[in-house]
Amino acid sequence: MYAIVTGASSGIGEEYARILARNRYDLILVARRKDKLKQLSEELKSAHGVEIEVMDMDLTVMKNVTDLFNKIKKKKLDVEVLVNNAGFGANTIFSETEFDQYNAMIKLNITSLTQMTHGFIEYIEGSSHSGYVQNVASVAGLAPVPYMSVYGATKAYVVSFTQALSAEYDRAKLSFNALCPGMTISEFHEIAGSKVDDSPVPMMTSAEVAQFGYENLKSNKTILVPGFANKFTAFLGRVLPKPIVLKITKMMMERLR
Numbered sequence: 001m002y003a004i005v006t007g008a009s010s011g012i013g014e015e016y017a018r019i020l021a022r023n024r025y026d027l028i029l030v031a032r033r034k035d036k037l038k039q040l041s042e043e044l045k046s047a048h049g050v051e052i053e054v055m056d057m058d059l060t061v062m063k064n065v066t067d068l069f070n071k072i073k074k075k076k077l078d079v080e081v082l083v084n085n086a087g088f089g090a091n092t093i094f095s096e097t098e099f100d101q102y103n104a105m106i107k108l109n110i111t112s113l114t115q116m117t118h119g120f121i122e123y124i125e126g127s128s129h130s131g132y133v134q135n136v137a138s139v140a141g142l143a144p145v146p147y148m149s150v151y152g153a154t155k156a157y158v159v160s161f162t163q164a165l166s167a168e169y170d171r172a173k174l175s176f177n178a179l180c181p182g183m184t185i186s187e188f189h190e191i192a193g194s195k196v197d198d199s200p201v202p203m204m205t206s207a208e209v210a211q212f213g214y215e216n217l218k219s220n221k222t223i224l225v226p227g228f229a230n231k232f233t234a235f236l237g238r239v240l241p242k243p244i245v246l247k248i249t250k251m252m253m254e255r256l257r
């Protein structure tokens with residue numbers, strides 16, 4: 001059976017691909033950097049003897065996602081899992097980032113994730129087996145995040161979208177969950193412009209986050225928060241009054257700027 005991993009060229013997606021290959025999944029690796037995907041593909045094919053399709057593409061181009069599912073159908077690949085992981089953020093005062101950047105973020109974190117899910121559901125409905133979707137959201141999707149306002153809002157979309165789909169579909173055929181990591185070691189922070197050397201919270205590794213995601217891929221839980229510190233943060237976000245949560249989050253985010 002195949003698993004699709006978007007954003008497999010680095011960080012959480014790369015580690016997720018490694019774990020899936022170790023667990024005998026064939027893989028469809030998606031990201032823009034072909035060299036990185038090829039390198040990972042060679043490593044995993046020789047280590048685990050799995051089949052791998054490298055699909056280097058910009059997911060924000062709608063036609064690319066349509067082509068991806070057409071290729072899957074044409075090649076008659078049996079796909080069971082979709083890990084919608086590709087995403088990026090920006091850590092700035094809202095007006096200090098160009099709108100183009102936000103537009104690209106919304107296209108990747110929201111539009112392409114939605115299109116991938118749509119294509120996958122259509123594919124699974126036409127197949128005789130079940131499908132599992134794990135959408136990589138963030139603890140940033142569980143409460144508003146000052147200085148990452150658009151990013152946090154895109155991840156709140158992912159959480160809401162995933163919760164709605166998990167209620168809409170029969171879990172025996174299609175299961176959905178949202179993985180909500182906290183700060184994780186990856187290229188994410190350099191791209192977002194965050195200074196994480198002085199992180200106010202402990203950071204998990206991408207491998208730890210991916211392992212947690214994989215272990216819970218088929219669980220009945222819809223929201224998956226890896227690590228004790230992140231679970232505690234998510235809990236405080238739920239129980240404390242919203243203005244206090246915003247004040248604390250703002251203070252923490254200021255440490256990262």
Ligand SMILES: NC(=O)c1ccc[n+]([C@@H]2O[C@H](COP(=O)([O-])OP(=O)(O)OC[C@H]3O[C@@H](n4cnc5c(N)ncnc54)[C@H](OP(=O)(O)O)[C@@H]3O)[C@@H](O)[C@H]2O)c1
Pocket residue numbers: 006007008009010011012013030031032033034036057058059060085086087088089108136137138139180181182183184185186187188189191206
């Ligand atoms: N790191 C954290 O602290 C953290 C915390 C919570 C949630 N997350 C979420 O975890 C997910 C993975 O992030 P990460 O931490 O692993 O960061 P990362 O190392 O920067 O990985 C991001 C991945 O997305 C791919 N990507 C970016 N733009 C793309 C595009 N237009 N088309 C196709 N692929 C694209 C990148 O590959 P190419 O550049 O090769 O395209 C890369 O493989 C993201 O959704 C992020 O929001 C991260």
